[in-house]
């Protein structure tokens with residue numbers, strides 16, 4: 001399951017899953033004691049002494065919960081300073097901005113090289129990563145259940161999150177703060193890969209896109225500019241330099257479109273271009289209902305070829 005906190009793939013998620021199992025086990029023990037006492041009280045013949053009842057009420061209602069809750073506090077408090085500690089040297093730095101309703105992702109490769117992508121985060125397994133989080137509009141919340149988290153993203157303020165992936169796989173990240181109409185459709189893909197594969201992916205990401213030369217893709221590129229997609233979207237290596245919408249460089253290699261909403265395939269892409277408002281109500285991208293089907297298909301072919 002790509003979005004389960006109970007199948008952890010990161011150190012923070014492992015700690016949270018362990019805490020959950022301890023709490024569940026404790027809850028079962030307490031449930032058995034309470035139900036056992038209730039059954040005992042129902043079937044116990046004869047009168048109870050008021051003094052005995054008083055002792056049970058105080059013991060079971062105040063002393064026992066105090067001990068249990070103090071115990072849980074002692075287990076969970078030491079986890080908090082760990083969250084506050086700065087990320088270790090050599091951590092990967094990734095900047096994520098929440099935008100209604102997608103994710104702007106920026107990798108800081110070195111002091112000079114910064115490269116932007118959208119809705120897809122790839123991470124090397126076994127290396128700590130520090131996310132710097134903020135928002136461009138309202139409050140969002142960044143959460144990758146299988147890796148740990150979650151942290152609010154606030155406009156005008158930067159928050160941080162450290163994660164440490166321990167297992168290779170594809171996971172799902174979500175927005176965990178209600179942020180408007182398409183809140184439930186604001187997701188992203190997290191791909192944890194072996195370190196060498198990640199390095200070559202990152203190297204590929206820094207390169208400008210190489211677009212496909214097949215005739216449909218070439219025609220699609222012309223339509224892309226004629227319709228004005230470049231006003232909002234950037235594709236490095238072309239004249240598209242818009243910054244309002246998601247960066248589309250290497251779009252063809254992303255697993256999904258529309259912020260984790262649909263698998264990245266031709267039919268979905270055509271539908272997304274022509275029926276944007278029906279697929280995801282409330283988005284800023286205008287829907288091209290009247291666009292010629294062939295034209296939409298060619299734009300889709302152009303985008304699929306960006307690798």
Ligand code: CUA
Nearest residue numbers: 140175177179
């Ligand atoms: Cu962004 Cu909910």
